[in-house]
Amino acid sequence: MNILSVENLGVRYEQSIALDGVTFSVEQGDFVGIAGPNGAGKTTLIKAIFGLIPSFSGAVSLFGEAQKKFAKWQSIGYLPQKNVSVNPLFPAVVEEVVLLGLISEKSFPKKVTKADKKAVREILEELGIGDLRKKSFTELSGGQYQRVLLARALVQKPELLIFDEPSTALDPQSRDGFFELLLELNQKKGITILFITHDTSYIQRYASKILYLDRKVMYFGTVENFFQKKEFRDSKHQYHIHYSHSND
Amino acid sequence: MALTCATLGMFLVLRRMSLIGDGLSHVSFGAIALGLFFGVYPLYIAVPVVMIGSYFILKITEKAKVYGDASIGIVSAVGISGGVILASLSKGFNVDLFSYLFGNILAISETEVIFSVTLSFLVLSMLYFFYWDLFSATFDEEYAKTTGIHTNFINILLTLLTAVTVVLSIKVVGVMLVSALLILPSVSALQIARGFKQALFLSILFSLLSVFFGIIFSFLFDIPAGATIVMLSVIFFMLTLVYKKLG
Numbered sequence: 001m002n003i004l005s006v007e008n009l010g011v012r013y014e015q016s017i018a019l020d021g022v023t024f025s026v027e028q029g030d031f032v033g034i035a036g037p038n039g040a041g042k043t044t045l046i047k048a049i050f051g052l053i054p055s056f057s058g059a060v061s062l063f064g065e066a067q068k069k070f071a072k073w074q075s076i077g078y079l080p081q082k083n084v085s086v087n088p089l090f091p092a093v094v095e096e097v098v099l100l101g102l103i104s105e106k107s108f109p110k111k112v113t114k115a116d117k118k119a120v121r122e123i124l125e126e127l128g129i130g131d132l133r134k135k136s137f138t139e140l141s142g143g144q145y146q147r148v149l150l151a152r153a154l155v156q157k158p159e160l161l162i163f164d165e166p167s168t169a170l171d172p173q174s175r176d177g178f179f180e181l182l183l184e185l186n187q188k189k190g191i192t193i194l195f196i197t198h199d200t201s202y203i204q205r206y207a208s209k210i211l212y213l214d215r216k217v218m219y220f221g222t223v224e225n226f227f228q229k230k231e232f233r234d235s236k237h238q239y240h241i242h243y244s245h246s247n248d
Numbered sequence: 249m250a251l252t253c254a255t256l257g258m259f260l261v262l263r264r265m266s267l268i269g270d271g272l273s274h275v276s277f278g279a280i281a282l283g284l285f286f287g288v289y290p291l292y293i294a295v296p297v298v299m300i301g302s303y304f305i306l307k308i309t310e311k312a313k314v315y316g317d318a319s320i321g322i323v324s325a326v327g328i329s330g331g332v333i334l335a336s337l338s339k340g341f342n343v344d345l346f347s348y349l350f351g352n353i354l355a356i357s358e359t360e361v362i363f364s365v366t367l368s369f370l371v372l373s374m375l376y377f378f379y380w381d382l383f384s385a386t387f388d389e390e391y392a393k394t395t396g397i398h399t400n401f402i403n404i405l406l407t408l409l410t411a412v413t414v415v416l417s418i419k420v421v422g423v424m425l426v427s428a429l430l431i432l433p434s435v436s437a438l439q440i441a442r443g444f445k446q447a448l449f450l451s452i453l454f455s456l457l458s459v460f461f462g463i464i465f466s467f468l469f470d471i472p473a474g475a476t477i478v479m480l481s482v483i484f485f486m487l488t489l490v491y492k493k494l495g
Contacts, residue, residue: 050394073396086388093443100384104395109377136442
């Protein structure tokens with residue numbers, strides 16, 4: 001089943017082209033890592049998939065439906081870059097944050113039920129952070145923060161999970177644990193995963209496919225083939241390959 | 249009114265829109281002058297005019313690509329200058345206009361009570377029905393968009409409700425101090441609250457206490473009610489800062 005299809009997508013910021021002619025598609029069960037140099041358009045691509053920024057060309061379809069007509073947003077879980085969009089002064093507790101994952105599927109007037117609170121308790125327990133339920137969100141450590149946002153994404157029972165550099169705030173040990181968890185979600189629950197990372201070693205270890213971007217699609221295919229190709233070891237991409245080895 | 253300001257103010261403060269109350273109170277000054285100029289009950293004119301002003305603040309920010317504070321400044325300046333021009337054209341209502349600058353809750357009429365209670369009920373109902381959308385858009389606007397929440401609609405709703413609330417508060421504290429009622433109880437609550445519901449509860453509590461004791465002190469010491477309410481709100485804010493530091 002086709003989960004995500006991007007065809008000839010072009011995005012422009014003022015006069016500069018951020019993405020040009022990007023085409024790829026993601027099937028159910030794929031675990032896709034998105035990599036590329038700084039300014040390659042990785043986050044822009046995610047934002048364009050969600051329709052957060054306009055495109056000047058091309059089309060995006062989700063679950064076989066054109067993005068502009070797509071309404072089942074609760075089937076997509078999203079974990080943005082740490083500290084990018086969350087209001088740092090907001091005095092929410094963890095339970096309230098995770099409940100947000102259930103709000104989108106509700107019809108007007110949106111009300112939180114006992115079943116919703118139970119679902120939140122269960123997902124927090126599943127992720128090993130049940131004790132954080134009443135803790136202030138702003139007081140969490142980097143690892144706890146990411147797990148709570150993952151819980152927010154998972155509580156809505158998504159078919160597709162999209163992460164923008166999910167491990168930047170984590171120490172190497174927590175990072176490994178986080179990716180093991182993603183692998184488990186992908187293999188046991190069949191959730192399709194799309195994640196951005198600067199660290200290609202995690203793509204090599206966990207993903208089934210890689211989308212290498214540099215404003216255009218430089219490579220899209222299996223991880224094995226990518227690391228065998230000589231052109232991705234030239235000077236332009238050296239940093240990323242080295243970066244990945246330095247973290248091994 | 250204290251309830252409305254405390255609840256709405258929380259969303260405004262957290263969305264960095266606190267000064268919209270100040271800007272809209274200046275628009276209401278112009279609107280009240282307009283009402284007095286044409287001999288219409290000022291608050292009837294103020295509600296639609298301030299709502300239009302709030303819409304313009306959003307549109308200027310969006311279309312002219314200026315920051316929100318600059319667009320508030322523009323609309324605010326139009327309100328004040330319009331009011332001053334109308335006051336100078338009609339020399340007869342300056343005293344009435346002055347009474348709106350500082351408000352007087354003790355002089356509120358029965359019609360104004362009914363008007364205020366009705367609109368407060370309307371604003372609180374909207375906040376109740378859209379609570380989770382407002383929560384989501386305030387906590388993380390980008391995430392809210394990805395879940396299909398129409399954040400543009402939420403922004404418009406919030407500014408329109410602010411417009412109505414500002415007009416309602418004018419009789420209590422006046423044009424000059426109305427933004428204090430929106431900001432102070434919320435920022436006080438945010439100093440010590442754990443969880444959003446607790447923050448809302450504390451904001452409402454500080455607001456009600458300020459208004460209640462403000463009126464009593466005003467009566468006992470024969471001082472202006474609006475200014476007393478605001479000064480009490482400032483004292484609550486300072487107490488929360490001390491409590492936070494000690495805690």
